[in-house]
Amino acid sequence: MNLKDLDTLRETPATAITPTTDRAPAAKWSSAAGDAVLAKQIAAACERIAPLWPLDRFVAVNPFHGLRDAPFQEAAAIMRRVAGAQMYMPRAYYREQIADGRITADDLRGAAELCGSGLDPAALQRAVDVEPRPAGRVPLLTAVLDEMDADDWSSFVVDRISHHCAAFFDMGQATWKQPWQGLSLYASWRRFAALDFSATMMGQGGMRARVKALPDAPRDCIRSALNRLGIPSAAALDYMHAALMDIGGWAAWTRLLRWQAELAGGSDDTIEELLAIRLAWDVLVYEHKTSPELRQRWRRVCADLGKLGTSKGGPATAAATASEDAGDREIDQVLLSAAELAYQRGLIGQLRTAANGDTAFRPAVQAAFCIDVRSEVVRRAFETVCPQARTLGFAGFFGVPIEHVPLGAVTARTHVPVLLTPSYRVCSEIHGADPEEADRALATQRRRFGISKSWKAFKMGASSCFSFVESAGIWLYAPKLIGDTLGWSRPVPAPDDLRLDATEASRVGPTLDAPSHAHAHHHAGACGAKGLLDGTTAGIPQADRVALAEGILRAMSLTDGFARLVLLVGHGSTSVNNPHAAGLDCGACAGQTGEASARVVAAILNDPAVRRGLLERGLDVPADTWFLPGLHDTTVDDVHLFDTDVLPAGYAEELAELRSWLKQAGELTRLQRATLLGLGGRRRQSLEASIRQRSRDWSQVRPEWGLAGNAAFIAAPRTRTHGLDLGGRTFLHDYDWRADAGFKTLELIMTAPMVVATWINLQYYGSTVDNRRFGSGNKVLHNVVGGAIGVLEGNAGDLRVGLPMQSLHDGRRWIHEPLRLSVFLQAPQTPIDEIIARNDLVRQLLDNGWLHLFRMEDRDGGIQRRLPGQGWVICGADEGEAIDA
Structure with a gap:
């Protein structure tokens, strides 16, 4: 019998096994008013889940984003009560x-x-000797049954849902496709569950009939499940939240689908369908395992849930x-x-004693790095080897809202923080290539990819996979396995690497214009009008470039004192066999490297027409100033320069000096990072070899520490932090409020980079305090799901979110110290308060204690702390005197 025959059999009418006497006490959700309340509670439960981005666009996410409207301490109580999750260290x-x-x-x-x-x-010192009682959680039906039954129904249900979701959302990993791709998640699950004999093996007879009896609409299924389980209306929000947290990884994935739809002005209800599936399983298991003992126990659970209660679908009441x-x-x-x-x-002490540097001279070079905490170390090293240089900090997408289509690709990759949407689609080309050369290079590449794809299809095929492993696998893969094990292999090429020869590769780069006729067809519509999202333009029109350039320079506080060479340094990472590699790339570029952004901005700022337009707007960029793009590899701390072939000949000597300074800065940076990597005490040559070998070692679980240790965000002139060793723990954003007309740049900083830094900080925080709930466990056990969706820990279970333990702990101690972000702004108080008042997200984060805010004075070095509900107080004052209640 084939799948089609089974599917036809499934449609045969049958009677659901739902005897009334076996149901739990009924809850009422049938009235119109009840429907409206239920809809609000479903929306609230889904809103509590934070989104999860796929591995190839891995984005640091605040796992508590859905609870940002609650005070931190109250959110901790909600997570502890609902999911048994911890938000504090032991x-x-x-x-x-x-x-x-x-x-x-x-x-x-x-x-x-x-x-x-x-x-x-x-x-308090006595209290640290006593650990609090273990966290409880809202008991789902399967969890209650686990305590009474020898079978682990909770794990079984999660495994079956995860198995279905992995097939349904597959992004190209599966060779055999799921047969119900055209259906919704809930509808396809009903087809899948009716044919899944795993439940039969667990003793669940009549599964096909009972699944068929479920309501056709997901929301009707949710209502029916709550009624049939007898969940009190006052506890429905918590129960649904607990159900989503039970499959928290896939809930986060479906929450991403809603997030992306909302950014585009639409909506997506897949997360509600997932909730319906999870609640349906509780009903199916309850009806299968019902007994007098279970019914009695479940009635007590429902009664206890009703006593907790919630208010208006929001945070828990004081009683709860x-x-x-x-x-x-x-x-x-x-x-x-x-x-x-x-x-x-300690940080305030450093900032108070910082000496202002001399900014009167024209710097030998200016280098703008990403605000990433890893850039703080290399910036300090660069200023050490080249005291006449000036460095700046700016978000790694450099203020240009693009999505980028690599050469030969058919899809675009977003290069802006996920809080923003791109306005322009930029494509890469082989610069200077005629149609014949472009066709030849891409045909060669496609043949290579075609052979690779065919080879994969053969070795994974049903008729060849076993014989392939037995007869050919060891002989074909033994050299690679040995080379990878000994660290001889080269790093895996980036996804957009077309494997061109060195000459051709050096000519590949993004273009500001819409793709030329010679290249457009190679992008299969990705850069054409048909491939664009609403509001996105192919290329960057000449009419927009001056305004973009002005906004970028003003946001960088780079409006005068230009050097002859201005370096724009994005960043990325190099590692192999690392599913979370994109998490080490630029957070401001949505998990991509900053290369495309740096090259696009440099091209805009070097455009003579743009320079003329800037002069008309009061920005005089000297004619001899040239913007040069680069990329900082944070694993090995090399800085690669791009587009040097178009650099005017008169800069040859300065370019050579720049390369020398960057090389020395890399050496100093590697020395500082060596201790954390466990390489301290080695000689320089041995140290460099070891660090580079880590980036090529397929067994290396810690190629670098990423943003571990992040704890502060500072927006101020570099003179405020110049010469300070901030330990690679601080996001540094250059900002001069005197050059900020209307404080538009300050508002941009507080609503974008500051929020992104908070997301990064809280992802590391959550992954540390409760890695089981908010992290991804042991990296050694990871298996990639669906091509690039995420990872499982082992071969089953829920999709994992957050960071692996190896990104936080070195096996002996925590490398990341879980602290909420401390933000320091050097700006007047009034505009800061006004920006907070008109931006809900910023106000929620600050007033509810998700981060700390400080304000720095310009002249006397004074620092004030903002206390929610109390105003600003002077740090270090004997009595913390309020200066503005």
């Missing part, structure tokens, strides 16, 4: 910090005062929060705040 972690002197009694005392707690340092042992939560909050005060104390 007490032993803080006990070690107190014992080592990193957290002092003054820090404990100050933290208690900030948190409004009456705990004194002695009480109090039931979570508020004393433990208070202690944890104070300990976290004490660790943050300890870090802030």
Whole structure:
């Protein structure tokens, strides 16, 4: 019997096995008013889930984004109650910090005062010796049954849903496609579940009939499940939230689909369909395993759920929060705040004593790096080897909102933070190539990819896969396996690497214009009008370039004092056998490298017509200033320069000097990173070889530490931080408020780079405090799902989110210290307050304690802290006197 026959059989009418006497106490969701309330609660449950981007566009995501409208401490109580998740480190972690002197009694005392707690340092030091009770969670039906039954129904249900989602959302990994691609997630699952004999093997008879009896519409299924399970209306939001968290990885993936649809002005209900599937499984299992004991136990659970309650589909009420042992939560909050005060104390001390540098001279070179914390180290090294240089910090997409189509590709890749949408689609070409040369190069590449694709299809085919492994696999792959094991292999090419020869490859780069006729057909419509999203333009029109250039320079606070060479340095990473490699690339470029953005911006700023337009707008860029794009490889700390072939001949000597300075800066940077990599004490040549070998080692789980340790964001002139060793823990954004008319740049910084930095910070935070819920576990056990969707830990279970343990812990100690981001802005108070007042997301993050905000004075080095609801207080004042309540 084939699939078609089984599908026909499935449509045969059958009676659902749903005896009324086996149902739980009924809840009422049938009235029109009930439907409206249910719709709001479904939306609220889905909103609590943070999105998850695919591996090839891996983006640092705040895992608590859906709870940003709740105070941090209350959000911690919600996550603990609903999902058993932790948002604080174990007490032993803080006990070690107190014992080592990193957290002092003054820090404990100050933290208690900030948190409004009456705990004194002695009480807190006693508290760190006692771990709080284990977290509970809203019990799903399958979890209750697990306690009564020998079978692990919770894992079974998650595995079956994950299996279906992996097939349904597959992005090209599967050789055999799912037969129901044209259906919705819920509809295809009903077809899949009716034919899935795994449930039969678990003793679930009559599965086909019971699945057929489920409502056709997902929302009707959700309503029916809540009614049949007897979930009290007051507990429906928490129960649905718990159900989504039970399959949190796939919930995050479907939340991404809604996020992307909303950015485009549409909507997507796939996450609601996933919720319907998970609740349907509870009903199916309950009806299958029903017994007097289960019915009695489940009635007690529902009664307890009804006592918790929620208010208006929002955060938990005070009564629910109090039931979570508020004393433990208070202690944890104070300990976290004490660790943050300890870090802030040291950073504030550095910022107060920083000496302003001399900016009167024309620098030998200016280098604008991404604000990424890894750039802080290489910037300091570059300024050390070249004291006459000036470095700047700016978001790695350099302010140009593009999506990029690599040469020969058929899809575009976004190069803006995920909070923004691209306005232009830029394509790469072989510069100077005639149609014949372009055709020849691309035909060669396509033959290579065609052979590779055919070879993959053969070795994965049903008729050849077993014989292939037995007869050919070891002989064909043994040399590669040996080379990879010994670190002889070259790094895997980037996805857009067309494997051209060196001469051709050096001529490949993005163009500002719409693709020429000679190249357009190679992009299969990706750069043509048919391939564009609404509001996106092919190329960057000449009429837009001057305004873009002005906005970029003003946002960089680069409006005068130009050097002859201005370097724009994006960043990326090099590693092999690393599913999360894109997570080490530029967060401001949506998990891509900053190469395309740097090259596009340099081309715009070097355009003579743009220079003339800038002069008319009051920006006089000297005729001898040239913008040069580059890319910082954060794994090996090399800086590669691009488009040097179009650099005027008069810059040859300066280019040679620049290459020398960059080489020396790379050496200094590698020396500083060596200790964290476990390579301290080695000689320079041995150290360099070891670091480069890590980038080629297929077994290396820590090619670099990424953004581990990130803790602060500073927007100020470089003179405020010049010469300070900030330990590679700080996002540095250049900003001079005196050159910011109307404080538009300040608002852009607070609503984009600051928020992106907060997402990065909270992703690292969540992955550290509870890696099981907000991270991705052991990297060694990862298996890629669906081509690039994400990873499983092992061969089954839920899709994993967040960072692997190896990105946070070196096997002996935590490399990342989980602290909420401390933001320092050098700007007047009034515009800061006004920007907060008119931007809901920024206000939520600040007022609810998801990050800390400080303001730096220009002249006296004074620093003030913003306390939600209290205004600004002077840091270090004896009594913390309020200056603006």
